[in-house]
Amino acid sequence: GQQVQQSPASLVLQEGENAELQCNFSTSLNSMQWFYQRPGGSLVSLFYNPSGTKQSGRLTSTTVIKERRSSLHISSSQTTDSGTYLCALASSFSKLVFGQGTSLSVVP
Amino acid sequence: GGIITQTPKFLIGQEGQKLTLKCQQNFNHDTMYWYRQDSGKGLRLIYYSITENDLQKGDLSEGYDASREKKSSFSLTVTSAQKNEMAVFLCASNGPNYAEQFFGPGTRLTVL
Numbered sequence: 001g002q003q004v005q006q007s008p009a010s011l012v013l014q015e016g017e018n019a020e021l022q023c024n025f026s027t028s029l030n031s032m033q034w035f036y037q038r039p040g041g042s043l044v045s046l047f048y049n050p051s052g053t054k055q056s057g058r059l060t061s062t063t064v065i066k067e068r069r070s071s072l073h074i075s076s077s078q079t080t081d082s083g084t085y086l087c088a089l090a091s092s093f094s095k096l097v098f099g100q101g102t103s104l105s106v107v108p
Numbered sequence: 109g110g111i112i113t114q115t116p117k118f119l120i121g122q123e124g125q126k127l128t129l130k131c132q133q134n135f136n137h138d139t140m141y142w143y144r145q146d147s148g149k150g151l152r153l154i155y156y157s158i159t160e161n162d163l164q165k166g167d168l169s170e171g172y173d174a175s176r177e178k179k180s181s182f183s184l185t186v187t188s189a190q191k192n193e194m195a196v197f198l199c200a201s202n203g204p205n206y207a208e209q210f211f212g213p214g215t216r217l218t219v220l
Contacts, residue, residue, distance in 0.1 A: 031206040041213075043151075043198065048208035086150065090206050095141075095166070098150035
């Protein structure tokens with residue numbers, strides 16, 4: 001089965017609402033990254049977070065290895081947050097295995 | 109800081125043609141990767157290289173060759189382009205010990 005599962009697949013928010021994106025994994029973890037991608041754009045690394053909680057502005061990432069999950073919390077969403085959010089983990093060596101992504105749309 | 113550049117940004121080829129994509133990084137990273145991203149799907153690993161002249165196959169290596177002649181550059185060759193290979197190809201690199209991976213801007217491949 002899939003090693004990395006992301007949910008939800010898509011999400012529509014009103015501007016100002018919060019969102020919680022989930023990433024569940026079935027394999028051992030050596031690193032976890034969250035990326036942001038605009039349509040037609042490249043991947044921008046948001047967090048490198050193998051364990052614990054990290055915050056950057058309105059974004060917070062929490063990885064709980066025991067529970068095999070990582071989450072990305074977006075607070076006070078803005079229209080410019082729209083795009084695709086991808087989680088990826090490395091279990092063996094540094095090869096990243098990606099989830100299918102969450103497509104986020106923030107409407108005014 | 110550093111940067112990863114990919115050339116060309118857009119690549120158009122004929123079916124059956126051999127096509128080469130190039131990637132350069134100035135992070136001085138040892139490990140480099142080529143991923144393929146199909147529309148609406150996640151990324152899949154094609155090839156990676158842990159040092160100069162090293163090549164390792166990923167999950168999607170059939171139909172591709174790679175070359176790592178210098179530490180700073182990693183090339184990917186589509187040996188015989190097919191219409192079902194139209195996708196965005198992303199190059200990445202990272203340092204040792206499961207370090208954070210950084211990505212280039214991508215090359216969009218179209219096959220006519």
